[in-house]
Amino acid sequence: xxxxxxxxxxxxxxxxxxxxxxxxxxxxxxxxxxxxxxxxxxxxxxxxxxxxxxxxxxxxxxxxxxxxxxxxxxxxxxxxxxxxxxxxxxxxxxxxxxxxxxxxxxxxxxxxxxxxxxxxxxxxxxxxxxxxxxxxxxxxxxxxxxxxxxxxxxxxxxxxxxxxxxxxxxxxxxxxxxxxxxxxxxxxxxxxxxxxxxxxxxxxxxxxxxxxxxxxxxxxxxx
Ligand code: ADE
Numbered sequence: 001x002x003x004x005x006x007x008x009x010x011x012x013x014x015x016x017x018x019x020x021x022x023x024x025x026x027x028x029x030x031x032x033x034x035x036x037x038x039x040x041x042x043x044x045x046x047x048x049x050x051x052x053x054x055x056x057x058x059x060x061x062x063x064x065x066x067x068x069x070x071x072x073x074x075x076x077x078x079x080x081x082x083x084x085x086x087x088x089x090x091x092x093x094x095x096x097x098x099x100x101x102x103x104x105x106x107x108x109x110x111x112x113x114x115x116x117x118x119x120x121x122x123x124x125x126x127x128x129x130x131x132x133x134x135x136x137x138x139x140x141x142x143x144x145x146x147x148x149x150x151x152x153x154x155x156x157x158x159x160x161x162x163x164x165x166x167x168x169x170x171x172x173x174x175x176x177x178x179x180x181x182x183x184x185x186x187x188x189x190x191x192x193x194x195x196x197x198x199x200x201x202x203x204x205x206x207x208x209x210x211x212x213x214x215x216x217x218x219x220x221x222x223x
Pocket of ligand 1: 086087088112130131132133134135136137138139140143
């Protein structure tokens, strides 16, 4: 999968993809992530990319011209399955959306800033609008990093043990069951006996029951 990200703050995206699982996905050649500085596509003085909004009001708006220059120059090289705009008024990201997007070939992500982007970009170029939750960030970059992480780990072959993504919270609309590791006892707090039983059928049943119980308790809306 190839992911291109258009941003006015490329520095914010330098680190998130250089560690851990996303780093491994890139090393294995399963994921390519490129960031593009929107200012490089401005034809105006001082590489201007934002302007006052028509009709008045506080806050700047990202201009259509540099954004379209950036999108079209990338589209000349890459055919995108989706052009995604990160915005708090988009569809809220969930595991189902991450699963679907992980099966795509090429994604282009546009990070908003200031008051947002000129609406005509949304009307004529953007194919999907995604929010990572009901709160407002200073820009779309951290949201894009969250999205790329959620998608990247699901690309087939990225995780060592493919089943581990299948057992994640939300994959079957259940939260994940509790997990334990050594020591078997710490300050008198013991690991549940069933996990030490070696009976895999019993363990699977216990995990399922715990997942259901946890979901009922914490996220009944998922059931
Ligand atoms: N940009 C600002 N806030 C955001 C959010 N919650 N989700 C996605 N993009 C955003």
